[in-house]
Amino acid sequence: MPDAALAEKTIELKILRYRPASDAEPAFGSFTVPYTDDMSVLQGLQTIKDTLDGTLSFRWSCRMAVCGSCGMMINGTPRLACNTFLRNLLPGPVTIEPLNNFPIERDLVVSVGDFVKKIESIYPYIIPREPKTIEEGPYLQTPAQLAAYESFSDCINCMLCYAACPQFGENPDFIGPGAMALLQRYNGDSRDGGRLKRIDAISGDNGVWSCTAVGICSDVCPKNVDPANAVNQNKTNSAFDFFLRFLRKEDAQ
Amino acid sequence: MSEKRPFTRPIASDWWAHPPYRAYTVRELSGVAVAVYGAVLFVGLVSLWRGPDSYGAFLRFLKSPVSILLNLVLLAAVLYHVVTWFQILPKTMPKLIVDGKQVPQARITTLVLRAVGFGAVCLVLLTIGFAR
Numbered sequence: 001m002p003d004a005a006l007a008e009k010t011i012e013l014k015i016l017r018y019r020p021a022s023d024a025e026p027a028f029g030s031f032t033v034p035y036t037d038d039m040s041v042l043q044g045l046q047t048i049k050d051t052l053d054g055t056l057s058f059r060w061s062c063r064m065a066v067c068g069s070c071g072m073m074i075n076g077t078p079r080l081a082c083n084t085f086l087r088n089l090l091p092g093p094v095t096i097e098p099l100n101n102f103p104i105e106r107d108l109v110v111s112v113g114d115f116v117k118k119i120e121s122i123y124p125y126i127i128p129r130e131p132k133t134i135e136e137g138p139y140l141q142t143p144a145q146l147a148a149y150e151s152f153s154d155c156i157n158c159m160l161c162y163a164a165c166p167q168f169g170e171n172p173d174f175i176g177p178g179a180m181a182l183l184q185r186y187n188g189d190s191r192d193g194g195r196l197k198r199i200d201a202i203s204g205d206n207g208v209w210s211c212t213a214v215g216i217c218s219d220v221c222p223k224n225v226d227p228a229n230a231v232n233q234n235k236t237n238s239a240f241d242f243f244l245r246f247l248r249k250e251d252a253q
Numbered sequence: 254m255s256e257k258r259p260f261t262r263p264i265a266s267d268w269w270a271h272p273p274y275r276a277y278t279v280r281e282l283s284g285v286a287v288a289v290y291g292a293v294l295f296v297g298l299v300s301l302w303r304g305p306d307s308y309g310a311f312l313r314f315l316k317s318p319v320s321i322l323l324n325l326v327l328l329a330a331v332l333y334h335v336v337t338w339f340q341i342l343p344k345t346m347p348k349l350i351v352d353g354k355q356v357p358q359a360r361i362t363t364l365v366l367r368a369v370g371f372g373a374v375c376l377v378l379l380t381i382g383f384a385r
Contacts, residue, residue, distance in 0.1 A: 018260055019256075020256045020257065020258035020259075020260070021256040021258075025260060026260060026262070100262070100264070101264060103259035103260060103261045104259060104260045104261075104262065105257070105259055106256075111259050142353070143353035144350045144352075144353040147348065147350050147353060147354060147355050148347065148348055148350055149348075151348075151355075166264065166268045166269070166274060169264035169268070170264060188347070188348075212281075213277075213341055213344065213345075214274060214277045215277065215341065215344065216273050216274065216277075218344070219273065226344075228344050229343070229344045229348070229358075232341075232344045232345040233344075233345060233346055233347050235345065236345060236346070
């Protein structure tokens with residue numbers, strides 16, 4: 001990390017704090033940190049934890065927009081703290097809150113249990129259309145077949161899209177943009193044959209029809225996954241399945 | 254002892270009134286203009302069915318300043334609705350792959366809007382031609 005001690009400039013970070021053992025409800029705490037031009041918001045938080053207040057809690061791991069751990073509301077917008085730079089937020093103060101629409105566990109840490117359950121519910125793995133033995137060779141795919149789902153495979157589960165989704169805010173059981181992007185990553189894969197296993201997640205009470213095409217989920221996505229595309233093309237799939245379900249040979253599972 | 258006591262912040266009841274959600278709200282409300290436009294046409298049809306006097310009254314209403322102002326406002330709102338509708342169109346369809354590459358969504362919107370604009374102009378010209 002850059003040597004914050006050498007920095008001459010400072011910026012104020014207003015952070016929503018919540019310590020469940022002592023606080024009845026979250027409240028803002030203010031910290032003034034030295035910064036350099038190459039410092040991210042995450043590095044600002046690390047500076048606070050190292051030098052000002054060791055009790056500040058936040059998740060992080062990779063520091064390079066790959067792990068999806070450091071999602072938080074920065075000046076009201078869901079962003080990854082590691083790829084948001086303090087130099088772009090001048091003169092401050094910068095408001096930092098835990099992700100919207102999720103229960104707060106402590107400071108900037110939110111509960112992810114429900115999201116993980118949703119991910120598990122959509123069969124997030126390839127269910128081979130035609131099972132092959134190793135001797136029969138690999139499952140081949142053309143570049144066009146790859147392009148059909150590739151963006152959806154870039155999801156890093158950072159949950160920024162959920163924090164941006166007002167329908168998820170109104171109904172926490174809504175399957176949501178992230179899980180639907182992952183679902184489409186597998187449904188859209190030419191090697192996969194698990195569509196009927198995943199149809200309930202699409203068409204059920206908390207499936208894609210809870211979406212009203214607000215579209216901000218795709219705007220805030222740091223990996224250009226376009227979850228709004230995944231959700232809304234599955235409205236078409238859901239409608240087709242409703243009318244054509246009598247023609248298919250297998251039942252949904 | 255566990256300190257676990259998750260705190261749920263309620264979603265602001267006026268989320269739809271503020272950016273970035275305001276554009277969505279305006280887009281959805283512009284759909285009301287489409288319905289009002291349809292209602293005006295429907296009233297015209299009913300008055301045509303009721304006879305010449307009724308239809309004449311409807312035409313006089315259309316020529317009144319209030320109606321012209323209403324139609325200008327409705328036209329603007331409907332045009333906004335059309336443009337935003339086609340901006341969402343690429344989100345509602347599978348990725349369009351040509352030569353192994355995804356066609357950019359903005360390109361789809363532009364092409365479809367041009368086609369729709371061309372069709373609309375043809376329809377207006379045809380209608381004017383028939384009316385003569």
